[in-house]
Amino acid sequence: MTDATDDEFEAYADLGATTADAMEIAETSMDRVHELVPQETLADRIRAKSVHATGDSEFQHLVRFTGTDDSEPVRAGARAVSNERPIVTDITMVQAGITGRGHDCPVRKAIGNGAELAAETGMTRTAAAVLELDREGVYDDAIATIGNAPTAALALADCIEQGTRPAVVVATPVGFVKAAESRERIREVCADHGVPAITNVGRRGGSGLAAGLTNELIHVASDARNGDVVLDE
Amino acid sequence: MTDATDDEFEAYADLGATTADAMEIAETSMDRVHELVPQETLADRIRAKSVHATGDSEFQHLVRFTGTDDSEPVRAGARAVSNERPIVTDITMVQAGITGRGHDCPVRKAIGNGAELAAETGMTRTAAAVLELDREGVYDDAIATIGNAPTAALALADCIEQGTRPAVVVATPVGFVKAAESRERIREVCADHGVPAITNVGRRGGSGLAAGLTNELIHVASDARNGDVVLDE
Structure with a gap:
């Protein structure tokens, strides 16, 4: 005790x-x-969380930040949390990993939406779900977290290319097919359109990591509220 | 398409x-x-699933099987699935990762039970939850899956030492403190008391891995039902 x-x-x-x-x-x-892990910048907090979530000290070197500087996506994410913007995950498992404490953001998942679109087109359920939610404007200014489905990340990248502007994207799909490519595409599209993003390179990743990194954005927002962190430049 | x-x-x-x-x-x-990953034994299916879930080909070498042979915990888990025994996870995130298809097992989580015990004793919520469910006899002949909380794994090990007999234990808590130790203790206690177990060594692991390995037990049970796999020796 x-x-x-x-x-x-x-x-x-x-x-x-x-x-x-x-x-x-x-x-x-x-x-x-x-x-x-160093504790110098807000980006370091995300690097540290990646190590905490994966149990692997080397994972800090696999995290990538898309923005004006490495810490921009962290500031953008924490601001979105402070503004009580929705956190939108791809699947139930990621949603279940988002802490209920320290924020008033609605937490919703894409999966379960767009079933008809998936059935009609043969696209994955999560990709169809992302397109359906995007049609409703859900992703604008939202925290878009994708932990599992590469096709959801690819669909979100398409939406951003067509004008959708999430506050921040957290994308860590895991696996051998399209996972690394989907994150690469997120980085490219986000860089082109000024959308801050937190991703990783390589095949690893997953739901636990995505939830952990999103929770760290919540913790940074809490620290900003308490005056321990300054979010403005 | x-x-x-x-x-x-x-x-x-x-x-x-x-x-x-x-x-x-x-x-x-x-x-x-x-x-x-080789495709020779039922244990290889779990090794393959660990690679699939982590996106890391090396993870296959970190998986450990406690039983009369490496495939015993897989057979025991698949039999428990066929017998529609409960799948009991530690936390919501792991529960959310268990597939709803291909089985009729009730899927429940420990967390949320034993809140009073946790408050009284200062033990973790998940450890208290495991002890509370054990008191109700929930773990006997169940598939006990622990993906997150080392203290839940330690509590389950205590229960097994005191006579509880899960059909199989799947334990992959992740992290720097007590995670590896909790899995080591599961292996020791399960070996001593003849409880089949699937665990990993090292700091890595987590909810996605635990859910993936448990889902593979479900898939093996489906294959056994279809005659593609034989579970009896």
Whole structure:
């Protein structure tokens, strides 16, 4: 049992821990991560979270930031959280990984929308779902998080090319087919159209990583609210 | 668009793909994985799934099987699926990752149970939840899947030591503190008490991996039902 203060308790609760044992694990765990990742910029917080989420100190080198500087997507994401903009995930599993604490953003998922479009066209359910939500304007100024489906990332890239402007894109689909390519396309399209994005290179990634990185945007917003972080340049 | 037959369609639907594009990705993806992982034993199917879930060909070497032989936990898990035994996950995110197709097992999560115990003792919410469900006899003959919380794995190990007998344990908590140790303890206790287990070594792991490996047990059960796989020795 730890004898943490209320403030400390709140800090560790941000990591998903709400009891004394969990706080101790969360504290020690982030201490270990901070031995491995610099703590200089807001981008470093995302790098650290990637290490925390994957259990792999090398993952920090696989994260990519699209923006005017590496920290821009983090500021943009945290601002969107502060503005209570929707967090829109591709699948249920990513949605389930988004913390309920420290924000008032609606959290919704794409999957489940656009079933008719998928059936008609043969495109994946998540790609059709992204196009359907985009038709409703859901992605503009939203936090668009894609953890699983490469085709959802490709569909979102098409939407951005056609004028959709998410506040930030977090895209980490995993796998051997189209995953790395879908993230590369997100980076290209986002760079062309001034949409901040957080992605990774390589085949790895996944739902847990996407949820973890999005949760870190929420934590940065909380820290900004508390005056521990300044989001304006 | 592929011109897959109904049978092919069903096979790819097992991978979570239900439209033509998704089928094509799923097909090509598993083809790539099968270039990297042997396809000789049922254990190899779990190794292949670990590569598929992590996007990392090296992950196959990190998977560990506790049982009379490497394939025993796979047979035990598939039999439990066929017997419609409950799949019990630690957290919501893992539950959300379990496929709804190809089985009639109830899928439930530990988290949300045992809140009073956690508050009283300071143990983690998931550890308290495991102890609470164990008190109700939920884990006996169940598929116990732990993807996130080391303390949940440690609590489950305690339960097994005290007489609980899951049909199979799938444990892949990720992280820098207690994660590897919790899996090591699962392996020791399961070996001592004849409980089949699928775990991994190292710091990596997580919810997506745990859900993927559990889904593979479901797919093996489907194949056994179709006569493509024999579960009896």
